Amino acid sequence: MAGRYGVSSRSATRHSPRRRSRVRRRSRIHGVRVTFLSCSFAVTAGLFGLAGTATGPDVPASAGVLPPLSDRDGDDTSRGEARVPSAKTARPVMEKVVPPPADPNVKPVATAPLPAGSGSGHRVVFDITQQVVWLVDADETVLRTYYVSGSRYDQLPTGTFDVFSKSRDAVSWHGTETMEYMVRFFRGENSNIGFHDLPVATATGAEVQTLSQLGTPLSDGCIRQDLDDAVALWEHTEVGTPVVVVRS
Structure with missing residues (x-):
């Protein structure tokens, strides 16, 4: 019948994860020289009483330190005017999708049993x-x-x-x-x-x-x-x- 055409396909490109070379770096904490591998990690403020002391070329002295509440502007500086929720708008709510057959002119086959409590008779x-x-x-x-x-x-x-x-x-x-x-x-x-x-x-x-x-x-x-x-x-x-x- 007219209008039963092929469906479009969506291509996807995969990106290979970036490899990082393992480079040894040196830093000093309270005068003790420490050797570690360069990788992403978090230093919890106040851990063992060393909060703010882990400094170096990749860690600024102020890292992980938030200003006191009295110095912040507004109730939540992470939410600017552009982030204020707008009025809710109507949108489609049904999202059920049945994986289509390969041929767009072939309908999927339904085999579900009659639901319980769905009436009686013709x-x-x-x-x-x-x-x-x-x-x-x-x-x-x-x-x-x-x-x-x-x-x-x-x-x-x-x-x-x-x-x-x-x-x-x-x-x-x-x-x-x-x-x-x-x-x-x-x-x-x-x-x-x-x-x-x-x-x-x-x-x-x-x-x-x-x-x-x-x-x-x-x-x-x-x-x-x-x-x-x-x-x-x-x-x-x-x-x-x-x-x-x-x-x-």
């Missing part, structure tokens, strides 16, 4: 944490289990809801994407939330994500599915079918 179960959907029959038989891509903003509450409308074709709330097999079950703040297939960008005609990205929350609110899974859920539901949303 229903749809969606686990926000695992990003997995189960289609369950009236006799508790799991008919289908698969990965989806829910909201990256995590605004869907847990609970039991009912399907209240279905549309064979739909348009996103911002008008830049189209989708098929929409099954709505929750009235969101900006628009209704439901299940549908992978959206297609109206500007390019390409799907907005690959199949291999299913299992990762990427949408603005709805739950994205592979086309085959979207058709299966469409046929599994009717207006009034329960949708149980859980967190594992």
